[in-house]
Amino acid sequence: MKFRPVWLVFVIPSFFAQAQHSEISKLLDSAMLVWYSDFDRTQQLVLKAEKFFTDSTATVNADLIELYKLRIQSCLAFSRLQQMNQYIVELEKLLIKNKQHFSREELSKMKLDMEFPRAQYHLAIGENKRALESFLNIKAELMKVAQTPEVCYEIYLQSNYISAIHRDLGEFEASVNEQLSSIPYLICSNRPGFPVVYRNLALTYLEKRDFNQTGKYLKLSEDSLKRALQLWPEEHARVAISLYETQAGYYERIGHPDSAMMAMIKALSLIHLRSVNNLFKGRIYYRLGVLNLRLGNLNEANKYIEQAEANFKPLEGDPLHVARTFLLKAEWSSQSGNYAKALAYCEKAEMELAARVEKGAAGNSIIVGTISKKELFNILHKKTQVLLRLFEQSANRAHLIHALNTNQMAVALFDSTANEFSLDKDKIILSELSYSAFEYGIRIAHRLYRLTGDRQYLEKCFWFMDKSKGILLLENLRLVNRFSGIEPEWLQREKELKAEMLWAEQEIFRTESARNQSDKLQSVRERYAAIKSDYSVLLSQIRSKAADFYRLRFDHSVVPMQTIQQQLLKPGEVLIEFFTGDSILAVAGFTRSKMYMQVKPLPTEFTNLINKLQSALTRSSAASFTNPARELYDLLLNDCLAELGSDMKSLIIIPDGLLGYIPFEVLMSSDQQNSFLNNNYAVYYAHSATYLHEQLQRKLPDPKYFFAGFVASGNPKLGVQLATRNEALSVLKGAEHEVASIAKLIRSKFKIFNPAGKTDFIKHAPDYRILHLAMHAVVNDANPMMSEMIFTVADSAEQSLTAGELYGMQLNSTLAVLSACNTGMGQLHRGEGIMSFSRGFAYAGVPSAVISLWKVPDEATSKIMVNFYRYLKKGETKDRALQLARQEFVRDNPEYAHPYFWSGFILTGTTNPIEFPSAFRWYWYVLALLVVIAGGYVFRNRLMPGRNLS
16 A cells, blocks of 8 residues: 655545455556646546446445545645535445445445545635534544554544644634644654644744744754655655745744745745646745745736736636735735725735625625635735825825725724634734734724814724724623623533633643653643634534624624713823824823824834833832933823813823833923822723723622732742742742731731632632732743742742633632732733733733732832722722822832832722721620610610609
């Protein structure tokens, strides 16, 4: 039995029967050598076999079936999809007609084998979800039988396809996991295939924008392919071309266009080989067209684009490559200054991918179905840019309106795609990839507002700003608000599956990070894949059986500006929201009666200003914070506050991007030291206006107890224990005093856990209204879900609560105070913000949190925290209490007037005052009751007439 290597997409079917006739066996052997390189020759061999059976009246046997299956694979290899579908149907009919010639086991195996080309066909025509279900089903059935090398190879093939579909859908974590879990089965099969596995992993990481991992797997793929390509170039040409394509994309992304061009020249050197068909030729020319466009070589680019189109056009049922070519021609036309032609190509590309397009009320196209949401998003985004250029060229307002409508369609695709993702990580990546659509929406809507004065465009401008933020937090909070107490079966099942996925993901990370990786890694990967599959099935069930629930479950609507002014804001409050794009800075401001909107170019020194201020604030000796603090005030706040009025007392800041790393309280309205924003405004922060509004709608639970202090101040051994994290953690000498002082203020319904263990927090935290954590935190930028809060137990052994575990909790608290270091820091993701512990507590249901932006000195932390609680007890709102606590600290400790000491703590979320429990003990109530009874007795006796008291 002969085997050929597997390629990225085109695979060899299984062969499971011995030849019954030598003639058919010879034809089958010949077909196995040419099916991937010569479609016509494969067709001739099948026809010859059919003639043999007709002339000899022989019965249908397994070899003939395999020959038919090879022809189906050849159709796929040469993109003859209509013929592929026709031959699949014919073979299914043939099997039914001749089923008496096969055993029950053979028929069962043939039925499973026929599901494979059918799944391939669905994938080829863009029916990814349907294909995924089939591949998962085949894999599940194969996992039930004895895992011979042949079966292992079949499992490996299914995993290849499953991984590719997850990648195309933007589900990168699932794609990587599936591909890695296929490796043991590839080893079991004793087949070559590592160049494909490594290249596929590199492609997934490239789309995920993890360039370190991309480079690693590209090198592994090239190293494992090198010798095979030298010995058998015909068989390995397609693998090599796919690898060089990915290399070119990688080098292009990291800014090495010359290396990208060299990779594609290597691909071009293989184009003469017989196995390199029109599809692969088209891909080579397409990528060369892209690279030459990037380099500004318009003539060379045009030549390659035309060659790509000539190779893609003959392909049946392959709209993706045709659409990509049209999009590339649109880019070429744009660079050539012919925007009308560019628009025409965008619309051609759009029509290639749109399954159904309807006309909207305004005459614009509304896409009802599509083959690929990701590719269509790219087309709509390019079309938006072209329409904006046409407006700038012609001043025709219709182009600008058309651009806005097109951009809204792109954002609608973003919403639709996000709803289909199960993992938060994948949604975060999607938000980052889609961020530029929101930037263009803001620019266009604001331009239309300036041209027309029509308030609807101002509304739309704010809609884009707010919609770009915090989709994950909003989904989670709306889930709590709208379905708490209902707990439909699917909602409970969803919670369970997401918790299991999170657990599996963390287990994979821990096992991979361990020095000695255990054997359990493969089983955890397989468990992860099974959970992911179950979650996809659940979402499909929800969509079909509970459409209203599904719509509300993934509602991403934005709070209207009128609602912000009339319901969200209190008298004296200002809300200012920011959007920082690649080229614009947008500022929206609201009071109850006024509003402000400005969109201006983002200064080239913007990032440098943020870095300067951050650096100056995190070092107590630095005196250089004044200039950046003053410049940022002028850039971000000066005009807005001047227009909205100076009589405001409270400021809600909704930051974006790098602005999330700085405390606005230190921005200065003048060069005078007393001009800090903290001196004039109580400041607090929110993830988005919509999220803040949703938080205020939430009915807060009433926990049994009031205050829980969790103290893990550490000991001299703890620093040594944590050295493996590259983080030397000192003993927090003031932590115990801090929490004890707060407890004295509260006086009742409190408990101090000291030393606090992780189990203490998990078990008791849901029972308290205020959670105060005085301990260290360690931020993990590589995997934010593995960031840790460091607890201790009685023997001072270190324990940690990860951000991922926190996300899985359901807390009932009103406020979390995280006096640990760096609890407001973390990895920045555009569209979702900073992956900090503040976000984790918000996800767990806590509407307010006090967090730190750097390692605030222990003594300063303790004093500010005690002051904060004292003002809270007096009935101040949370933002005002924190403002007064800072001011009192500076007033009492002038030597610590530098913002490094007092501005590190900020408040996020809602600001409602907190009612403290009464300090009276039960015996005071009893004593008061006794006094009342005694007084009543005396009074009663005095009123009784004629009573002889002698």
